[in-house]
Amino acid sequence: MNYSQKKIDISDEKCPVKASLSILGGKWPLIILYQINNRIIRYGELKRSIPGISEKMLIQTLNQLVEHKLVHKKAYPEIPPRVEYSLTNIGYNSLPIIDKLEEFGRAHLL
Amino acid sequence: MNYSQKKIDISDEKCPVKASLSILGGKWPLIILYQINNRIIRYGELKRSIPGISEKMLIQTLNQLVEHKLVHKKAYPEIPPRVEYSLTNIGYNSLPIIDKLEEFGRAHLL
Numbered sequence A, B: 001m002n003y004s005q006k007k008i009d010i011s012d013e014k015c016p017v018k019a020s021l022s023i024l025g026g027k028w029p030l031i032i033l034y035q036i037n038n039r040i041i042r043y044g045e046l047k048r049s050i051p052g053i054s055e056k057m058l059i060q061t062l063n064q065l066v067e068h069k070l071v072h073k074k075a076y077p078e079i080p081p082r083v084e085y086s087l088t089n090i091g092y093n094s095l096p097i098i099d100k101l102e103e104f105g106r107a108h109l110l
Helices: A016-024 A029-036 A043-049 A055-067 A095-108 B016-024 B029-036 B043-049 B055-067 B095-108
Strands: A071-076 A082-087 B071-076 B082-087
Touching: A016 A029, A016 B029, A016 B095, A029 A043, A029 A055, A029 A071, A029 A082, A029 A095, A029 B016, A043 A055, A043 A082, A055 A071, A095 B016, A095 B095, B016 B029, B029 B043, B029 B055, B029 B071, B029 B082, B029 B095, B043 B055, B043 B082, B055 B071
Parallel strands: none
Antiparallel strands: A071 A082, B071 B082
């Protein structure tokens, strides 16, 4: 996109960037979506893939992502219980955002 | 990118996505970068472009973005004081992330 020709509306409640950040902003949602990615991943593996996140924060953020229909949760009635997470189509559509975050981090921060 | 072939490293301190979010995550940094965009913008105009942000949060986030070299601040020795903000090259390179957030918001949230 040619940024010099872009008209910028104010960031009020109709701003799509603000709307996205209301769901995806914060420290963890995009990291969790990035780690699930194209996988069907069990809770334990997901937890291990994100060192530094607390159990409480992981469960809370996962529940929000399920509520917003970005993540699908499947619980199997087994003992011990097995819970698997995967991206919905909407969740999958967040991956291009994460690609750009990855490029930016690699280019400027690491 | 073909996500089905992508190898995903764990999100530890070497993760570029996590590194980007440590600077760009949170409610306001990307909104502020989006609003500055290709403009040289005065503090007052920037404030008006983001309804809902407090003076304290705007100044604090701008200072962090200046510190991380994403935003350039120029203060003119005038009365009343004039302060203008613009993106650095690094800041400019964050705009593709914001484009994707905008696309996602438009497609799924508005």
